[in-house]
Amino acid sequence: MLDIPLIDWQVGYPFTVRDACEGVLIMGGLGSGKTSGSGALLAKKYLELGFGGLVLTAKEDELDLWKSYCKKHGREDDLVIIGHGSDQYFNFLDYESSRPDKGTGITHNIADTLKTVIKAGANDGQESDKAFWDASLQQLLVNAVDLCLLTSDNIRFKDIYKIIQTAPKSKNELASEKWRKDSYCFLMMEHAARHLNKHPKTEKTDSLARRLHIIEDFFYGNWLYLSEKTRSIVEQMFFGFGDRFMRDPLYSLFNTKTTVTPEDTIKGKIIIVNLPYLIFENTGRDGQILFKYIWQRAMQRRQIKDKSRPTFLWVDEAHYFLHDHDIDHQSTARSYRACTVYLTQNLPNYTLHAGGGEKGMYRFKALAGNLGTKFFHANSDVETNEYAADLVGKELKWMGSEGQSMGDSASFNEGSSQSLLHIIQPSKFAQQKTGGQLNGYDIEVVVHRQGIPFTSTKKNHALLIINQKKI
Known part of the structure; x- marks a missing residue:
C-alpha cells in the first residue's frame, strides 16, 4: 500500500x-x-x-x-x-463518553478537547503566565465535566456550562440560602452526595465518593479562593467559547445527536x-x-x-x-x-x-x-x-571579480573566488x-x-x- x-x-x-x-x-x-x-x-x-x-x-x-x-x-x-x-450531526460529548476508557479517562478526554478548542482561539498573553492560565482552565473543566459524569449517564454541554456559570464566587455566596437554592453547581454536588449516602459502602461507591470529594475541594476551596480578577479571566476564557456552543449552528450540530463520526x-x-x-x-x-x-x-x-x-x-x-x-x-x-x-x-x-x-x-x-x-x-x-x-x-559557486587602480600608471586585475x-x-x-x-x-x-x-x-x-x- x-x-x-x-x-x-x-x-x-x-x-x-x-x-x-x-x-x-x-x-x-x-x-x-x-x-x-x-x-x-x-x-x-x-x-x-x-x-x-x-x-x-x-x-x-x-x-x-x-x-x-x-x-x-x-x-x-x-x-x-x-x-x-x-x-x-456529531454529538462530541456522547462520542467521547462512549469511548472504552472509563471514569477519569472520559473526564480528561472531554476536558482536553474543550481546552484545545478554547486555547486555539485565545490570546496566550505573557509566556510566563501561560502555564498558570492553562492549569487553572484545565482544573475548572476537569471538575465541571467530572461532576456531570457523576450525576448523569448522558453528559450535555449545557450542564457543563451551567455548572461553571453558577459556581461559587465568594464565601458570602456560598453561605447564601438563595445561592444554594438556585446554583446548578451546588445542586449537582448535593444530588451526588445524597445518592452516594443511600448506598452501602463498596469499592465502587468509595471511588465515586473520592471523586466527589475532589470536586467539592475544588469548587469550595481552590476555585473560591482565587482572586476575583484571576477567576474572572478564566471564566471569560471559557464563556467566550461556551456562548458560541450554546447557540446554533454549533449547538445543534455538536450537542444533539450523532449521524457521522471521525471513524467514517x-x-x-x-x-x-x-x-x-x-x-x-x-x-x-x-x-x-x-x-x-x-x-x-x-x-x-x-x-x-x-x-x-x-x-x-x-x-x-x-x-x-x-x-x-x-x-x-x-x-x-x-x-x-x-x-x-x-x-x-x-x-x-x-x-x-x-x-x-x-x-x-x-x-x-x-x-x-x-x-x-x-x-x-x-x-x-x-x-x-x-x-x-x-x-x-546553498552551494559553493565561483564568482568572477575584476578591479582597477589608478596611480602613476593604470592597472587592471581579474580573479575568481568561491562563495556560498x-x-x-x-x-x-x-x-x-x-x-x-x-x-x-x-x-x-x-x-x-x-x-x-x-x-x-x-x-x-x-x-x-x-x-x-x-x-
Whole structure:
C-alpha cells in the first residue's frame, strides 16, 4: 500500500502513499495556482485511490469545489457534509463518553478537547503566565465535566456550562440560602452526595465518593479562593467559547445527536465541515477545530494493517485552524496513515496565528519540519521566499571579480573566488508561472521532499510544471 505511486513526477521517483502519509505543505501567493495546481492534483490522486478524508473550510466556495472533485472522480456517494443547514450531526460529548476508557479517562478526554478548542482561539498573553492560565482552565473543566459524569449517564454541554456559570464566587455566596437554592453547581454536588449516602459502602461507591470529594475541594476551596480578577479571566476564557456552543449552528450540530463520526473516514467517507471561517468567523473556527482535534485523536487510535485505507486531513487557509496539539499529531501521523495537506499563502500567516514573533516562528518550523513534501508556488512574500530558498539549500559557486587602480600608471586585475550562495535565489520564487491562459495554463512549482533525491537534479528539490487543463 505505502509504495503505490500517486504522482509520477517528470523528474523521477514518484510521489507515493508513503510520501502522502508524511504530510504536505503547499504555499503560494494569491492567484499562484496552489489550489488549482498542486492542490487539485493531490485531491485527484487521493480520491482516485479511495482515501477517506476530512476537509475544513475557510471560504464559501470550498464546498462546491469538493463537490466537483468528488463528482469528477466518482466519489459522490462518499460525500458527507456537516454544517449549517445540513442533516448530519456529531454529538462530541456522547462520542467521547462512549469511548472504552472509563471514569477519569472520559473526564480528561472531554476536558482536553474543550481546552484545545478554547486555547486555539485565545490570546496566550505573557509566556510566563501561560502555564498558570492553562492549569487553572484545565482544573475548572476537569471538575465541571467530572461532576456531570457523576450525576448523569448522558453528559450535555449545557450542564457543563451551567455548572461553571453558577459556581461559587465568594464565601458570602456560598453561605447564601438563595445561592444554594438556585446554583446548578451546588445542586449537582448535593444530588451526588445524597445518592452516594443511600448506598452501602463498596469499592465502587468509595471511588465515586473520592471523586466527589475532589470536586467539592475544588469548587469550595481552590476555585473560591482565587482572586476575583484571576477567576474572572478564566471564566471569560471559557464563556467566550461556551456562548458560541450554546447557540446554533454549533449547538445543534455538536450537542444533539450523532449521524457521522471521525471513524467514517476510515471507511472511505469524505467529511466536509461546512462552517467557512470567513463567513462564520470564530463560530466556524471553533466547530472545525473541535472536529479536527477529535478526528486526529481517532486516527491515532487506529489499528493499522497492511491494507488499511489511508485517510487525509485537508485544510486550506490552514493558519486559521491551528491548535496546540497539531505538532504532536503530525509527528506520528505517518504511522497511522493520516495524510495531512495544509495550504496557506505565506509564512507570516502561520507565525501570526501560531502566537506571533519568535514563538510563532518556532511553532511553524516545528510543524513544517514534520511535513515531508513542500510545494512552493509563486509568492511575493520575502520571508516565505527566503524560507523556501534556505530549505532548498546553498552551494559553493565561483564568482568572477575584476578591479582597477589608478596611480602613476593604470592597472587592471581579474580573479575568481568561491562563495556560498542559494541554489535558488529567493527572488526567483516571485517569477514562477501562475497558470491561466496567459501562461498556457502551466503552473510552475518548486517541490522539496525529504528522503530520495529527484533523479533529474540529484537533489531534494525540483521545478515542476503542472498544467491546469490536464489534471
